[in-house]
Amino acid sequence: MQEGSRGKTAKSATAAGTRKPIPETARGSRGPSIADVAQAAGVSAQTVSRVSNGLTNVEESTRNRVLNAMKELGYRPNRAARALKSGRFKSIGVIMFTLSSFGNMRTLDAIATAASQAGYSVTLIPVHGPTTGTVSGAYNRLREQDVDGVVIIFEAHMLDRADIALPDDLPAVVIDSNAGYGYPMVDTDQAEGARLATEHLLHLGHAQVWHIGGPPSSFSATHRAESWKQTLEEAGIEAPPVCHGDWSTESGYRIGLEIGRNPAMTAIFAANDQMALGAVRALHELGRSIPDDVSIVGFDDLEESTSFWPPLTTIHQDFHTVGRLSIENLLQQMAGQSPGSGVTTVPTRLVVRKSTAAPAR
Amino acid sequence: MQEGSRGKTAKSATAAGTRKPIPETARGSRGPSIADVAQAAGVSAQTVSRVSNGLTNVEESTRNRVLNAMKELGYRPNRAARALKSGRFKSIGVIMFTLSSFGNMRTLDAIATAASQAGYSVTLIPVHGPTTGTVSGAYNRLREQDVDGVVIIFEAHMLDRADIALPDDLPAVVIDSNAGYGYPMVDTDQAEGARLATEHLLHLGHAQVWHIGGPPSSFSATHRAESWKQTLEEAGIEAPPVCHGDWSTESGYRIGLEIGRNPAMTAIFAANDQMALGAVRALHELGRSIPDDVSIVGFDDLEESTSFWPPLTTIHQDFHTVGRLSIENLLQQMAGQSPGSGVTTVPTRLVVRKSTAAPAR
DNA sequence: TCTCGCTATGTTTACGCAAACATTCTTGAA
DNA sequence: TTCAAGAATGTTTGCGTAAACATAGCGAGA
Known part of the structure; x- marks a missing residue:
């Protein structure tokens, strides 16, 4: 020895x-x-x-x-020791999808901030592609990763309720506007935003408002389209068919070329700023002036939208509040307070810039 | 007893x-x-x-x-028990700054993906504002959060070396192009990108290339500006003064109005796409056609840049590779392999679209 | 035949923390 | 004076895991 x-x-x-x-x-x-x-x-x-x-x-x-x-x-x-002893990890998991948009980024930032202030860390779980398998895979990984709750950010309605079989004891919040998963939802008030946009165009004197919608698989897109249609109908106007894009500028451009050829078309509500941008480009190419010949309203209020040519009138989304409220809800659930259900909507705001005007007589 | x-x-x-x-x-x-x-x-x-x-x-x-x-x-x-026993947490911390750009988002996504594939989870540490205090605060939080390594994503050079007193035993990678923190760096090859942009404009026949730069506090901005200047000098051209923006479309617009009034000015290299967008708007307002009167090149290759009016010629950054390589480097460090130093650069690519052309005779 | 050395498996222990329980000391009322 | 009640502090224990060490069984070479 x-x-x-x-x-x-x-x-x-x-x-x-x-x-x-x-x-x-x-x-x-x-x-x-x-x-x-x-x-x-x-x-x-x-x-x-x-x-x-x-x-x-x-x-x-x-x-x-x-x-x-x-x-x-x-x-x-040592958090590991604490977690082992207490069974709580002081950590929140965030499941989000790969091609994350600008809005999701802002939301994520707000989530991280709010969680951090509450003493929780944020664990990121990337998911690639909208197939069910990968989502439940993400869920499995989450399970292994010892989180006390989950925020799921949906881009589109990629999941059936059965697919996200989160265990009963794991608090969750879904950022999406489709009530029906059985989890609490937080989301921008899509319907209000679409109504604001459509009404703005109608009030300017446009007789008809066309809509460049998002993909049918997206609930937010669906909600925006429905609200647009309803607003028109309330004004006694029969809505034209929705043109479905896929959120990309490219698809907005394609649809813009299509509907821009119709000389009677004087007003467009695009379901997001990027498609609006694409449509603007198409209209430029078709020789139609904005806003003199055609007015257009977007949705999101990207930072860049100020500097589009012309600066885009759009619907402002408060992503920060969405993120903050989702964490608040989650924390309440983890404290055993709320039963965990219901939808929280965050108001929108019309931002009028230069892409809308009264129609030429 | x-x-x-x-x-x-x-x-x-x-x-x-x-x-x-x-x-x-x-x-x-x-x-x-x-x-x-x-x-x-x-x-x-x-x-x-x-x-x-x-x-x-x-x-x-x-x-x-x-x-x-x-x-x-x-x-x-149970990861907590494992971590307690082994002292390793299978987790990577990411420190990034609030006003996160599009590029950071993509980088973060790549980081999360690569980490996940290696069996690591990603913990997000938001930092608000560029003050030293908050950064070391973030570091403290990280420490508490039991990560095996850290990726720090800088927007600008907000830190002195002394400020990020990471402990010797905590592997770190900085995504930034300023070698000098003493940590390994991964970044886009800023100099190459700026050179590609400037040379493209020169080859088109422009006698001079103006530069809308980022804030002086940013190393990437500095590198782009230096490389632009050097490229001009190599061509025997004396560089005009740099106009410093702050990355925002707004600042690009302001600078665009300024330099756009100079009729001799026919070519601009903007340090990012957003400022390029702002400048484009300013030039439109000044009645100068793009690319007929003025050519402009951006930097980043945002998705939207395709649909700017006109579609923007720009320098494509491979954020995904930046993220992936930073994790690879970090994993190597954690495996005790590399000494932990040096700079890895990721190549850029010139994407020619419609915003550049030969100058009018 | 007997030991050496290998493989498969079991037992003990410690990681860092905090709940549960135990002990000491103080204070004031009987 | 005596002791009950409570406050401050100490001791024991176990959370789930895996390293370190221990044991059993078995084939090969002396």
């Missing part, structure tokens, strides 16, 4: 000779533990734990001694 | 005697543990662990028995 031990010591010494003295690395690269702090402060580990967790039954002087020791040693509680 | 021990034994016996019928919910809402699987398969916990970790020294029949038990019980390894 002694010999073996000595041999090893000699070896280490040799190795250490060429390196640093390595004072604290002795315990691997791990930081100081609660026990180290306890020893430094001359108290028991439990007392350190109490201070660490802000319990009140610790004498002021003791608490200060412990806090000093913590600071001196650079102590940080 | 003996007595105490005996008392306890008696107690345990009693507890065991009244063993609850509650089969699985007994242990709280926690899933089955390795011990449950072991019992079900009739082996020791260690053998289950071996199967779980794919070690080879387990007999085929035993392995199958364990795998079946796992499947039946829906066993999932």
